[in-house]
Amino acid sequence: MSGVLIDKLRALVGDANVLTEGDLGAWEQDWRKRSRGKALAVVRPGSTQQVAEVVKACAAAGRAIVPQGGNTGLAVGSIPDESGTQIVLSLQRMNAIRGVDAANLTMTVEAGCVLQTLQETAEKAGFLFPLSLAAEGSCTIGGNLATNAGGTQVLRYGNARELCLGLEVVTPQGGIWEGTSGLRKDNTGYDLRDLMIGSEGTLGIITAATLKLYPLPAARLTAWAAVPTLEQAVELLGLAHKRLGAGLTGFEVMGRFALSLVAKHFPALRVPFIEDDGVPYCVLLENSDNESEDHARARFEALLETAFEAGCVSDAVVAESLTQAHQLWHVRESIPLAQAEEGLNIKHDISIPVSRIPAFVEQTDALLEDELPGVRLVNFGHLGDGNLHYNVQAPAGAHNGDFLREHEDRINTLVYEAVRQFEGSFSAEHGVGSLKVETLEKHKSPVALEMMRAIKRGLDPQNLLNPGRVIRLT
Amino acid sequence: MSGVLIDKLRALVGDANVLTEGDLGAWEQDWRKRSRGKALAVVRPGSTQQVAEVVKACAAAGRAIVPQGGNTGLAVGSIPDESGTQIVLSLQRMNAIRGVDAANLTMTVEAGCVLQTLQETAEKAGFLFPLSLAAEGSCTIGGNLATNAGGTQVLRYGNARELCLGLEVVTPQGGIWEGTSGLRKDNTGYDLRDLMIGSEGTLGIITAATLKLYPLPAARLTAWAAVPTLEQAVELLGLAHKRLGAGLTGFEVMGRFALSLVAKHFPALRVPFIEDDGVPYCVLLENSDNESEDHARARFEALLETAFEAGCVSDAVVAESLTQAHQLWHVRESIPLAQAEEGLNIKHDISIPVSRIPAFVEQTDALLEDELPGVRLVNFGHLGDGNLHYNVQAPAGAHNGDFLREHEDRINTLVYEAVRQFEGSFSAEHGVGSLKVETLEKHKSPVALEMMRAIKRGLDPQNLLNPGRVIRLT
Structure with missing residues (x-):
C-alpha cells in the first residue's frame, strides 16, 4: 500500500524530493533532541500546486501529514511520530520572495523562506521586518506563522500573528486558499488567517504569506538598568511606555542568578552590575527612534533620570556604540546557553x-x-x-x-x-506541539477544548494534518 | 409553543426585560433604516450567566437568536428577520467596567459598554483607548468586536481586533468560554478570540472583553494638505510613515467633489483650499507625539516642507489650536452628512x-x-x-x-x-451582515466559503446564532 503512495509522490514532486532512505535525522529529530520519530517519507514539494497534489494523494491513501519548516520548534510539533507511517511535508524548497510592495508596506513570500533572509530582504528595500528570535538563521516564516512565534520585538510590533496580513494555505482536502491579501482592512467573513496562524499545521499547510513592513528606524539605542525589585521593574516599564511611546521596542528582565551563569560560563562577556550583590534584577531597554541618534539618546537619558529619581532604577548605562549595544543584547541572549552549560x-x-x-x-x-x-x-x-x-x-x-x-x-x-x-498561560510563545498536549487538556476549560475539537473536526474530518498535535480528538 | 419559551425567558431575566409589545423599532430597524424585521421578543439579560441561560432556553426551543449591541451596524446584521420567530438578545444592560489594570495596560469591560464611555474611562485613568468611529456615542464594544470595527485610528492602532486581548463568549450551546485574558502572548491552541471577532454574532455571543490601553500622547496635531494627484497622496503617506513613524495616527484622503458637497451644504464650515479648482485631493494628517507639542509641530513642519520640496504637496496648513484641529476633523467627518443632504x-x-x-x-x-x-x-x-x-x-x-x-x-x-x-475587499470595515451575504458568496473562493461553512456547522450545528448572516449554510 505505502509503496503505491511513494510512487505517486515521486511522480508528483520528482524522485529527488521524496526521501525514504539514509539519515533522515534532520527531519525526524526535534530541535532540542528530546525525541525522534520515523517518517514513511520526507516529501519536498516545490510549489503550492505540488503541496496540494501531495495532500490529495496522502488523503486518498489515508496517510497523515506532518508539515515542517525549519524544524526548530521547541514543543515537538514538526517531527513524525514513531509509527513510520507519517509523511513529513517539508516546505523548505518553497523559498521564493514573491514580491516587495514598498508603497503598501508589505512583502509576499513563500513559507520556506528563512526568517533572517526576510529580515535582510526588507532591509535591502529600506524597511524593517521586525520578527526576531534566536533561531532566525534556520527557522522559516511558515513555521513562525504556524506557531505564532514571538521573540524580542513583540512589545512594539506584536507576535508573528500581528505581522501577517494574509496567507496562502493548502487545506486538508488539498484545496488552495488564496488569501495572500495585502489589505489592512477586510471584514468579509470569518478570520481564517488568524485561525491558521498558531494552529501548528493541524488545520492547513501555510505555503505563502503577505507580511507587514515598517520604516527602518533612524536610530536604535540600548540601555541596561539595575532595578531594586521586580515591582520596580514593572514601574520602570510603565514609565518607559509613557515617555518613549512606540519608541520602546525592547524591555527584557534578567534575574541575578541567570546573569551570574553568563558571567561564570562566558567570562569574556562583560555583565554590567554583576559585581554588586545588591542588584537582584537587571533590565535591558531598547529605544527605536525615527528622528536621530541624538534625539534617541536625549529621550533615553531623560527617562533613566526620571526613573532614578523615582527610585525604580539604582544604576544604568546607555550603550555608546552599536558594538556596545550588541554586547548587551549578547549577554541577554547568552542566558539559555549559559544555562545549558550549567x-x-x-x-x-x-x-x-x-x-x-x-x-x-x-x-x-x-x-x-x-x-x-x-x-x-x-x-x-x-x-x-x-x-x-x-x-x-x-x-x-x-x-x-x-x-x-x-x-x-x-x-x-x-x-x-x-x-x-495568576490567570497566565503555560505556553506564551513556544506553542503546544506534542510536548504540551496533556497540559492543554488539563488547563483549558472544557468549553474551549470542545470548540477547538469542533473546529479541527470541521476542517480536517479525516484527522490527516499533524494528528495528535495541539488538540487530540477523543 | 412560543408562549412557553417567552414564559421561560421571563422567569430567567425578569418580566421587564422581555419585550414583546409596543414599538420595538429601536431593536427591529437597522441604523440606516433600510429594513425592518419583526422579533418574537427582545430579551435583555443582565449577566453572562443569564445570557447563557437564555441561549440554552432558545436552543431547547429551536429558536434563532440575533445578538444585538448598539444596533448601529451598516450591514443589517443585528436586527431580526421578518418571520417574527427570532429572539433579539440585547447586550445593552451588560455595561459594567470590570476593571482597569494600569500596569498591564488593559481594561476588562462588558459587551454593552458604549464605546465613548470606554474612551472616557481610559482617559480618566490616564490612558488612551484608541478605537474611534462615527457611531461612538451609541455603538457598544460587543458590537465593535463582533464586527471588527475600524475607524480613524486604524493606521496606528489597528482595527478592533488588534485592540482586544481576550473575550468572554457564550457559545451556541449556552456554554461560557472564559477567555478575558490580559495576556499579550498565549500560544495554547487555536485562536478562538480572533475567530469570534468579526463573526458578527454567528459563532458565539461576546459578553465581555479585555482591551489594550495606550499611554495618552503628550500632543496631537492635525494638518491639511493639498495634493496634486492620488499618486502623490500615496507618496506623501510613505514619507509620513518614514518621518513620523508610529506618530502618524491619521491619514485621510478626500476628493474635491466630496469636499465641495461639505462646502455647499454646510457653508459655516471652512474647507481649506476649496476655492482652488486645481486641487483634486486633500489629505488630513494627524501626528501624535509622546514628547511635547513643540516637538510634534517641528516634526510635522519638517515633514510638510520635505513633501512640498518633493512636489507631493502643493499647499498645507497645520492647525494652530485644538479648536482648529477639531474643525479640520469636522470637515472630514461631515462628508457622509453632506452626501446625505445631496x-x-x-x-x-x-x-x-x-x-x-x-x-x-x-x-x-x-x-x-x-x-x-x-x-x-x-x-x-x-x-x-x-x-x-x-x-x-x-x-x-x-x-x-x-x-x-x-x-x-x-x-x-x-x-x-x-x-x-485589484485584489481588494468589498467590505473593508462594515462587515457582511445580511446586506452583503450574496456579494460574499460571489466574490470569495469556494475553498474559503467551504472553510467558513465547516466552522459554522462545527460550532453552531443547530444554526441558531444569527442564521443567514455572514455565511449561509447550503
Whole structure:
C-alpha cells in the first residue's frame, strides 16, 4: 500500500524530493533532541500546486501529514511520530520572495523562506521586518506563522500573528486558499488567517504569506538598568511606555542568578552590575527612534533620570556604540546557553498579566524553595510582554539528570498551577506541539477544548494534518 | 409553543426585560433604516450567566437568536428577520467596567459598554483607548468586536481586533468560554478570540472583553494638505510613515467633489483650499507625539516642507489650536452628512492595497463615467489603511431615487469587479451582515466559503446564532 503512495509522490514532486532512505535525522529529530520519530517519507514539494497534489494523494491513501519548516520548534510539533507511517511535508524548497510592495508596506513570500533572509530582504528595500528570535538563521516564516512565534520585538510590533496580513494555505482536502491579501482592512467573513496562524499545521499547510513592513528606524539605542525589585521593574516599564511611546521596542528582565551563569560560563562577556550583590534584577531597554541618534539618546537619558529619581532604577548605562549595544543584547541572549552549560534544566515559557508578575514570582519562588530546598531559579524574559522564561535548575552539586527525572513532573505541576492561579498561560510563545498536549487538556476549560475539537473536526474530518498535535480528538 | 419559551425567558431575566409589545423599532430597524424585521421578543439579560441561560432556553426551543449591541451596524446584521420567530438578545444592560489594570495596560469591560464611555474611562485613568468611529456615542464594544470595527485610528492602532486581548463568549450551546485574558502572548491552541471577532454574532455571543490601553500622547496635531494627484497622496503617506513613524495616527484622503458637497451644504464650515479648482485631493494628517507639542509641530513642519520640496504637496496648513484641529476633523467627518443632504447615494466600503489605489480609482472612475455619463463620485477615506468610501451619486439634476433603483445593482457589480481585479475587499470595515451575504458568496473562493461553512456547522450545528448572516449554510 505505502509503496503505491511513494510512487505517486515521486511522480508528483520528482524522485529527488521524496526521501525514504539514509539519515533522515534532520527531519525526524526535534530541535532540542528530546525525541525522534520515523517518517514513511520526507516529501519536498516545490510549489503550492505540488503541496496540494501531495495532500490529495496522502488523503486518498489515508496517510497523515506532518508539515515542517525549519524544524526548530521547541514543543515537538514538526517531527513524525514513531509509527513510520507519517509523511513529513517539508516546505523548505518553497523559498521564493514573491514580491516587495514598498508603497503598501508589505512583502509576499513563500513559507520556506528563512526568517533572517526576510529580515535582510526588507532591509535591502529600506524597511524593517521586525520578527526576531534566536533561531532566525534556520527557522522559516511558515513555521513562525504556524506557531505564532514571538521573540524580542513583540512589545512594539506584536507576535508573528500581528505581522501577517494574509496567507496562502493548502487545506486538508488539498484545496488552495488564496488569501495572500495585502489589505489592512477586510471584514468579509470569518478570520481564517488568524485561525491558521498558531494552529501548528493541524488545520492547513501555510505555503505563502503577505507580511507587514515598517520604516527602518533612524536610530536604535540600548540601555541596561539595575532595578531594586521586580515591582520596580514593572514601574520602570510603565514609565518607559509613557515617555518613549512606540519608541520602546525592547524591555527584557534578567534575574541575578541567570546573569551570574553568563558571567561564570562566558567570562569574556562583560555583565554590567554583576559585581554588586545588591542588584537582584537587571533590565535591558531598547529605544527605536525615527528622528536621530541624538534625539534617541536625549529621550533615553531623560527617562533613566526620571526613573532614578523615582527610585525604580539604582544604576544604568546607555550603550555608546552599536558594538556596545550588541554586547548587551549578547549577554541577554547568552542566558539559555549559559544555562545549558550549567546542566540540564526544566524550562517554562509562561506569561502572566504584567501587573501580577512580581507577586507570581515571589509566591512561586517561595513554593519551589520550600518544596525543593536549594533549587535554583533562572528567571528572565520579555517583561514588556508579560512573558517569563521561568526555568528551574537543580541545587548546586546535585546530579542534573537525576534531579530532572525525579522532580520534573512535580515542578511542572507546581509552576503551571501557579500560572493558572495568576490567570497566565503555560505556553506564551513556544506553542503546544506534542510536548504540551496533556497540559492543554488539563488547563483549558472544557468549553474551549470542545470548540477547538469542533473546529479541527470541521476542517480536517479525516484527522490527516499533524494528528495528535495541539488538540487530540477523543 | 412560543408562549412557553417567552414564559421561560421571563422567569430567567425578569418580566421587564422581555419585550414583546409596543414599538420595538429601536431593536427591529437597522441604523440606516433600510429594513425592518419583526422579533418574537427582545430579551435583555443582565449577566453572562443569564445570557447563557437564555441561549440554552432558545436552543431547547429551536429558536434563532440575533445578538444585538448598539444596533448601529451598516450591514443589517443585528436586527431580526421578518418571520417574527427570532429572539433579539440585547447586550445593552451588560455595561459594567470590570476593571482597569494600569500596569498591564488593559481594561476588562462588558459587551454593552458604549464605546465613548470606554474612551472616557481610559482617559480618566490616564490612558488612551484608541478605537474611534462615527457611531461612538451609541455603538457598544460587543458590537465593535463582533464586527471588527475600524475607524480613524486604524493606521496606528489597528482595527478592533488588534485592540482586544481576550473575550468572554457564550457559545451556541449556552456554554461560557472564559477567555478575558490580559495576556499579550498565549500560544495554547487555536485562536478562538480572533475567530469570534468579526463573526458578527454567528459563532458565539461576546459578553465581555479585555482591551489594550495606550499611554495618552503628550500632543496631537492635525494638518491639511493639498495634493496634486492620488499618486502623490500615496507618496506623501510613505514619507509620513518614514518621518513620523508610529506618530502618524491619521491619514485621510478626500476628493474635491466630496469636499465641495461639505462646502455647499454646510457653508459655516471652512474647507481649506476649496476655492482652488486645481486641487483634486486633500489629505488630513494627524501626528501624535509622546514628547511635547513643540516637538510634534517641528516634526510635522519638517515633514510638510520635505513633501512640498518633493512636489507631493502643493499647499498645507497645520492647525494652530485644538479648536482648529477639531474643525479640520469636522470637515472630514461631515462628508457622509453632506452626501446625505445631496440625496440618496450608493455606498461602497472597499479596500485596495495602498500602492494600487491610484490606478483603481482612475480606471473605475473612467468606467463609471463611461457607462453612466455625468455620474458623480464621492471618494474619500482612510488612505493609510487602503480603505476608501467610494460612493456614487446620481448626475446633477437626476432623481436620486430613480437613479438608485435603476442602476444600483449594475454599479455595485462594476465596482466590486474592479475591486476584485485589484485584489481588494468589498467590505473593508462594515462587515457582511445580511446586506452583503450574496456579494460574499460571489466574490470569495469556494475553498474559503467551504472553510467558513465547516466552522459554522462545527460550532453552531443547530444554526441558531444569527442564521443567514455572514455565511449561509447550503
